[in-house]
Amino acid sequence: MSRANIHPETTLARAYLLMENLKCHNLPVVSEDRVVGVIAERDINHLITVYSQGLQGQTARLTVGNYMKGPVKKVDEHHALEAVLRMMLDQRVGAVVIEREGVDTACITRDDMLEILADIAKESKTKVIDHFQKILNKQTLKNNCLVENL
Numbered sequence: 001m002s003r004a005n006i007h008p009e010t011t012l013a014r015a016y017l018l019m020e021n022l023k024c025h026n027l028p029v030v031s032e033d034r035v036v037g038v039i040a041e042r043d044i045n046h047l048i049t050v051y052s053q054g055l056q057g058q059t060a061r062l063t064v065g066n067y068m069k070g071p072v073k074k075v076d077e078h079h080a081l082e083a084v085l086r087m088m089l090d091q092r093v094g095a096v097v098i099e100r101e102g103v104d105t106a107c108i109t110r111d112d113m114l115e116i117l118a119d120i121a122k123e124s125k126t127k128v129i130d131h132f133q134k135i136l137n138k139q140t141l142k143n144n145c146l147v148e149n150l
Contacts, residue, residue, distance in 0.1 A: 005030040005107070006039070008065025015064050016044045026095045028107035029068045035104045037070025038095045072097050077105065085113055 005028045006015050015027055019041050029037040047067055074097040075084055084096060088110065098106040 005035070006064055007031065008036065008063065008068065010064045012039075012044050012047060012062045012064060012067065015039055016041070016048075019044075024109070025111060026107070026109045027064075028072070028095065028097065029064055029070070030104075033104070035072050035074075035097045035107060037065075037068030038072050038107070039064045039068045040094055043067060043069070069094075072107075074099050074104070076100075081116070084108070088113065 004018060004022055004024075006018065008029055008031055010029075019025065019027060025041045026038050028035045029039055044067075047062065072095065073087065073091070073093050075087075077098050077100045087093060088096060095107050095109045097104050098108055
């Protein structure tokens with residue numbers, strides 16, 4: 001879960017430094033105690049590259065609020081884990097806010113979901129080969145291409 005959050009007026013430079021310090025890839029953007037969006041490290045990297053070519057040094061004044069992705073997806077704390085994972089995959093969502101009684105309580109990221117999956121896999125002793133063919137079949141069908149030999 002995200003250990004920090006930022007305000008929409010936070011600069012992209014500050015958000016990037018915070019991500020570096022926390023070793024995270026996403027930060028929830030909070031205004032008036034509500035998560036209003038998420039800013040991702042890859043988005044900041046892209047923006048800095050694009051803007052640095054034309055703004056020479058003005059990138060430090062670009063704010064998170066102008067570039068965050070929102071509105072953020074929210075689910076109740078009792079939502080099924082599988083349903084949240086499926087939504088994140090199908091909709092290409094990098095972070096989801098967990099609500100408790102209508103209050104934003106946590107921001108769960110793809111990295112958090114991988115941690116959960118790692119814990120589940122450790123308990124089940126599942127091998128890659130157990131799921132490889134199923135995954136390969138889905139990818140082949142999804143991408144509408146044939147994968148011959150890996």
